Amino acid sequence: MFRFPRPPRSLAGQLFAMQVLLVAVVVAGCAVFAYATARGQAEDAARRQAGAVARAVADSPSVREAAGGPAADPSAAGPSAAGPSAPDPTVTLQPYAERVRADTGVDFVTIMAPDGRRWTHPDPRRIGERYLGNTARALRGETFGETYTGTLGPSIRVITPLIGADGRIVGLVSAGITVRAISDRLAAQLTALGWVAAGALALGGAGTYVINARLRRHTHGMNAAELSRMYDYHQAALHGVREGLLMLDGRRRITLVNDAGRELLGLRGESTGRKVDDLGLPAPLTGALLADRPRVDEVHLTAERVLVVNSSPVAGGGRRGTVITLRDHTELQSLSGELDLERGFTQALRSQAHEAANRLHTVVSLIELGRAQEAVEFATAELELAQALTDEVVTAVGEPVLVALLLGKAAQAHERGVELLVTPDDGAVDAGQPGVPPARDLVTVLGNLIDNALDALTGVPGGRIRVTVRRDGGGLLLCVADNGPGLPEGVDVFRRGWSGKGEGRGLGLALVRQVADRHGGGVETGRGPEGGAEFTVRLPLAEAAR
Numbered sequence: 001m002f003r004f005p006r007p008p009r010s011l012a013g014q015l016f017a018m019q020v021l022l023v024a025v026v027v028a029g030c031a032v033f034a035y036a037t038a039r040g041q042a043e044d045a046a047r048r049q050a051g052a053v054a055r056a057v058a059d060s061p062s063v064r065e066a067a068g069g070p071a072a073d074p075s076a077a078g079p080s081a082a083g084p085s086a087p088d089p090t091v092t093l094q095p096y097a098e099r100v101r102a103d104t105g106v107d108f109v110t111i112m113a114p115d116g117r118r119w120t121h122p123d124p125r126r127i128g129e130r131y132l133g134n135t136a137r138a139l140r141g142e143t144f145g146e147t148y149t150g151t152l153g154p155s156i157r158v159i160t161p162l163i164g165a166d167g168r169i170v171g172l173v174s175a176g177i178t179v180r181a182i183s184d185r186l187a188a189q190l191t192a193l194g195w196v197a198a199g200a201l202a203l204g205g206a207g208t209y210v211i212n213a214r215l216r217r218h219t220h221g222m223n224a225a226e227l228s229r230m231y232d233y234h235q236a237a238l239h240g241v242r243e244g245l246l247m248l249d250g251r252r253r254i255t256l257v258n259d260a261g262r263e264l265l266g267l268r269g270e271s272t273g274r275k276v277d278d279l280g281l282p283a284p285l286t287g288a289l290l291a292d293r294p295r296v297d298e299v300h301l302t303a304e305r306v307l308v309v310n311s312s313p314v315a316g317g318g319r320r321g322t323v324i325t326l327r328d329h330t331e332l333q334s335l336s337g338e339l340d341l342e343r344g345f346t347q348a349l350r351s352q353a354h355e356a357a358n359r360l361h362t363v364v365s366l367i368e369l370g371r372a373q374e375a376v377e378f379a380t381a382e383l384e385l386a387q388a389l390t391d392e393v394v395t396a397v398g399e400p401v402l403v404a405l406l407l408g409k410a411a412q413a414h415e416r417g418v419e420l421l422v423t424p425d426d427g428a429v430d431a432g433q434p435g436v437p438p439a440r441d442l443v444t445v446l447g448n449l450i451d452n453a454l455d456a457l458t459g460v461p462g463g464r465i466r467v468t469v470r471r472d473g474g475g476l477l478l479c480v481a482d483n484g485p486g487l488p489e490g491v492d493v494f495r496r497g498w499s500g501k502g503e504g505r506g507l508g509l510a511l512v513r514q515v516a517d518r519h520g521g522g523v524e525t526g527r528g529p530e531g532g533a534e535f536t537v538r539l540p541l542a543e544a545a546r
Helices: 011-058 061-067 089-104 179-219 224-240 259-265 283-289 330-368 372-396 400-415 439-456 508-518
Strands: 108-112 144-150 153-163 169-178 244-248 254-257 295-301 306-313 322-328 419-422 464-472 475-482 522-527 533-540
Touching (some): 011 153, 011 179, 061 089, 061 153, 089 108, 089 169, 169 179, 254 259, 259 322, 283 295, 283 306, 330 372, 400 419, 400 464, 439 533, 508 533
Antiparallel strands (some): 108 169, 153 169, 244 254, 244 322, 295 306, 306 322, 464 475, 475 533
16 A cells, blocks of 8 residues: 655654653653662661671670670679579570661571571571571681572671670670661662652753644754755755845844845955944935835935835734845946936937927928928028037037936926026046046936926026036036025935835935035035026046045
């Protein structure tokens, strides 16, 4: 019959089984060690107890007297103090030995003759028989202990000589405790030890279960192979994606950042463990990274890049952290600016085409009316006006890309009823010259400043914009002034999101400052000669910077 393979046990389950087995082995080992130690201690205690009883009996004067030796102290009381030594030592010694055995807790006290004949025994029928055990060392005057199997079974016993007053050995004394009695004593201790071991095993198992239940929740019930595979995928995805990934813990410190994230944020050195506040990022971007609420496709600026930020708090009790993704929007923003420029050109061309059609209809109508000379004069005047504007812009600027930009913006301004003037200057600018910033950056600066001025002049009669592009000492000066309402006081117009059209829409002025900062320049704002806003951007030339 086909059987489906059993799924691997989770990591928490494996650890639980291993820990329970380990606890069981440790408890069992401790129990065996405790039992062996207790048994050894019990045997030693029994040996000491038997030795004390045997020596006490051997030192008794009455026992010496009864055994046939004169007492060291005739006045000492004893079992035969009433008269001389009895002919049969058993009559005097047996009751005495039984009282001692009962009082001291030993299993037997045997007093015997030097040849081993018993004078006393717990079983009176054994009196007179030979003692079962070794007596040679006691006959030499030594006291020794041994474990021997006698009439009562295996026992731990101590044999000591009974020495008379004249120094002769008149008998031997043996006291002992049976092994069965020692085992009975250990049985009670073993029962208590078993309960303790069972309690320790239960407590260890419960603690292990609680810990592994928590581990199971944290590992989502996955086994070691699944966790290892997930880690490998995690590392591959982390360093393979082109988007920046940043993870913050509950204390808003970096716990993980991939290579793309380090590049986009401009991080150098070890970043793990650092607080976001200490990274030196712009304040708006820092606020977005530290936000408690999710952020979706927010555009933020660094010194060199335009970033799209998305953030999502980690689900769970309390603040457990935040996952942040970063996308480089710099190239896209630049292309978007160029697209807006091309769209402006298209609109300007459409507007010029419309005006050219009107002028062409005028010329045709004049010819049809037989006024050819007036038609020629009209067409020539329009051509000279257009050429004069082109010549003026080319002479003032020089850079072809900027010329195209300004011509397109002039047509766009004319369509809105705004006059765009380019201040003539002798120092023409060419982005291809050494040290001059790239044409793309110049287009970003001028295009956004002119667009901002056009928006400010919406609805203003007689609107006028003045544009200046010239060399200024060791740098390049770009100035755009208008005769509009001017800038509001106390407002950072370069903050991302500010716009005269409303909050959350402005990015152009922030890009202007970014370009200026990237080239080591600056942006100044103020009131222009005609009362409106004036923006002045100074960009140092690379040669001057060197």
